[in-house]
Structure formats: C-alpha cells, structure tokens
Amino acid sequence: MLKHPDLRHPQFLTTREVADLLRVKERKVYDLAAANEIPHRRITGKLLFPADQIRAWIGGKDGSPERPDVLAGSHDPLLDWAIHASGCGLAMLCNGSADGLIKFQDGAASLAGLHLPEETGWNVGSVGSLGLRDAVLIAWARRRRGLLIAENAVGTITSVADLKGRRVALRQSGAGAALLLARLLGDAGLSEADLTCSPTPAH
Template identity: 45%
Template sequence: MRTVMSEFLTTHEVADLLRIKVRKVYDLASRGKIPCSRATGKLLFPKDAVHRWLANNGTTPPAADEQQSLPNVLLGSHDPLLEWALRASGCGIATFFDGSLDGVMRFLDGAGMASAMHIYNRKSGEWNIPCVRDKLHHRNVALMEWAKRDRGIILSEACTRSVTHIADVAGLTLVPRQPGAGSQQLFEQLLDDAGIGESDCAFVTPERTESDAVLPLLEHKADASFGLPSVAEQYKLRFVPVIQERVDIAVDRKAWFEPAWQHFLRFCGSDTFANKTATTEGYDFRSFGTIHYNAD
C-alpha cells in the first residue's frame, strides 16, 4: 500500500511543490486544470502526471492566482419566490434549478456562481451547513440565508381522506421529486421516521419543480405531494403543514461583489420585494441575508 501511495501526492504536497495555497490546489482540481483522482474518496494527485503537467505549463501553474469568472447562473433548489425575484430584479442572473444536491455538484464543476439548497442533516439537526462543510469546504463560498419556509402535504380535491400528519399519507398515491431534490430527501426521511416504507404508497413519475409537483394533483393522477403553501394557495388546494425548512444560497465570494449579485441584493432591499414577500404564504424573511458559513 505504501508503494502505491508513494505514486501520489497529497493536496498539501502539491501546494508545497507549486508554492501556492492549498485552496488554490482545490480550485485547480475542481476545474480540471491539474491531474488528480478521487477514486479513493480522497483527492490525490499522480506524481508523474503532475510533474509532466508542470513541465508542460512552465514553472508556475496557469491561473493559479486568477480565478476565472463563473457564469451568472443560480443553480440548485427551485423556489418560486427566488425565481420571481431574479426575474423581477433584472439582475441578469439565469437559473438552472434541478435540486439542491444537483446544484452542489454543478457548483463544484463551475457551472454557476451560486446554488440554492435546503438540505437537512438528520444527525445534527442542521440545515445546509453540514453539506457545505462536507462538499464545499475547499471552495471560496459564503452561505447566505434566503428564507425560512413552511413545507407540508398538498392534497388534491379528489382526496377525501382526513390528513393531519405525515403518517396519514400511507396508502395514497404520491408525487415524488427527483432524487437530487432536497425536498425528496427530506420527504423520505420523514416517511421513514413515521414508519412508512416505499411499498406503503404508490408513486407517479417524479416532478422537477415545486410548481410542477402539483400538476398530477390537478389532473387527478395523484392524491398528494410534499410542497409549499404558496403553491397550494395558488391552485386552491388543501395544505397540511409538516415542517419549517431553511433555504440558503451558497455564493462564490468573488461573484458576490460582481454587478449581477449586487444588483440582486439591492432589489431584495426594495419595497417591491418587501411587499411581495409579505403577501406570499409560508415564508419568513426576517433573517434574510444572515451568513451561516463563510470560507476561511
């Protein structure tokens, strides 16, 4: 094992070799700029490949001290109010919402400048911070609170069952979300806590956004989904509150000071934003902007 491992360099050894900070090594690796391997779950660098790479690139690594600008795209979890705010602000930030976990992985690949998430850690009882510490600890990010919001069971008009708790969905046909969605991960945890297994319910095809998740209810293809009160109110469907979650946005700290993000933050301080959030069911913005994690 020692012979095999001697063929690889650690992150700190690469930093010493290149005379750069460890954070810059992680940045180069995440952008595919330096040969590396994650096969063991730990970031390792093939010694021979690194020396060849260094010889081909001169005495200093290209762009080691100059981080490339990330695209103005907000990744991760879909939140209807966040989507509205980005459009209404005119900040120019595009969106690619396909789930909290999907957003984290795309953020690692440099596909966007920020990623929204609501990832619950059952062991610690925390929202988002454990995931950021685990997945993004080497990235130059700040984790900003967007909002706390209620989440619960949305029921179709055709469902006549009395539902007051998560355990009451046993036997119903449910609308799941895609595996990378934070809401799906949370729903599965809550079902497990209530003693409900996969075989205790029927499931239709997964939906990818909060808004799309109610469509099978409107079409009478499913009885319930795990969603937001604002969406239930929009379609005049019954809503049973289950939990309050916290939605945060991991933002690249360099992108934080770019015009697009600053424009968006200014809009979030406007009367238009305040009026909209005050009249949208199920949101709590009193701690908006709180920084829950800041990279060292």
C-alpha cells in the first residue's frame, strides 16, 4: 500500500515518494511529468501526484488487462530458487530472453528475466526501444560467459574463431547466450553455418 505524504492534500504523493516507489531518481520523475507520461498536478506551483492514479498507472489498471502472475524470459538457477523459496506463487515460463520480452510487451507476463546483448551493454536499449510505460528495469545479477569444451579439445580452442567446423551445442533461438554467440561469430567472420550445430533443449 502506498504511504501518503503528510501534506494538506493527503491524496497526493510528492516527487520523492514517487521516485522511491519507482526506484528511480527524482530527475526521472520530473522528466516523466514534463513528457506528460505520468499522472500529476501542479498545485500552488508544487508538483504533486494523485495517489490513486499513480496506483493505477503502476498497476496497469488504467484500462489495460491485468497481467498474469507469470515470470517469463531467461532461466537462471538462482532466480528459480528465489521464486520457489519466496512462496510468491509466480509461474515460470522460461523460453529465452527474447521470448520473455515479447511476452512482457504483449501483457502475457508480469516480469521477464533478460540478458540481451547490446553494443554498449545489456538490456537497456532493447527495453527502451519498445516504449513501455508500465515497466521498471532492475539490475539483479551479473553472469560470466564462457565455452564448455570437451576434454579432447582443450588447448585447441582459444577463441570463438576456433569453433569453425566444430560440433557445437547451441542454446535455443532467442536466448541471450545464443544472441551473444551469434554476434561473436559475426565479429570473427563466421556464422552458425560454419559450425556443426545441435540445439540444446530449452530450460
């Protein structure tokens, strides 16, 4: 439940309270208000936010369907454990980061686990390009990437370029690891056509 500010207008939230609620900086809240992307009012020159409308804006109850209690996207063992240990009741539908983002955009999931590779980082550009209004992107964990190499190939594979002609087990299409490998292959002047591929089952 939202905590009302101790003001003459208890039905309103302050910029700081909205920032805390959204877990963003106050500057971001001012930017949202300036772009008219968040419910707000100016009362005697002060920027305030109607608490009931903010609840609806965050909860997606402004005419859009309510999202199901589903976590989509990338599979992660620690996240899987946390969901089950918390007893929150979220169902998990983990078919890769790209699939999770699509499901979230379509309103078929309440959350999506993502690790989508980009030129300058991860996830931010992919999510930002969709123009989502009712979404917050949270950095939850870091992953270390690498190749699992058969014992008889140790020492002969030192980079992605050495995978040419090799038999490689791939993640499912749309998984963050698959997208990253495709980019690294491209950087090495290769593609999946240069590999002997066998897809691995989705988690």
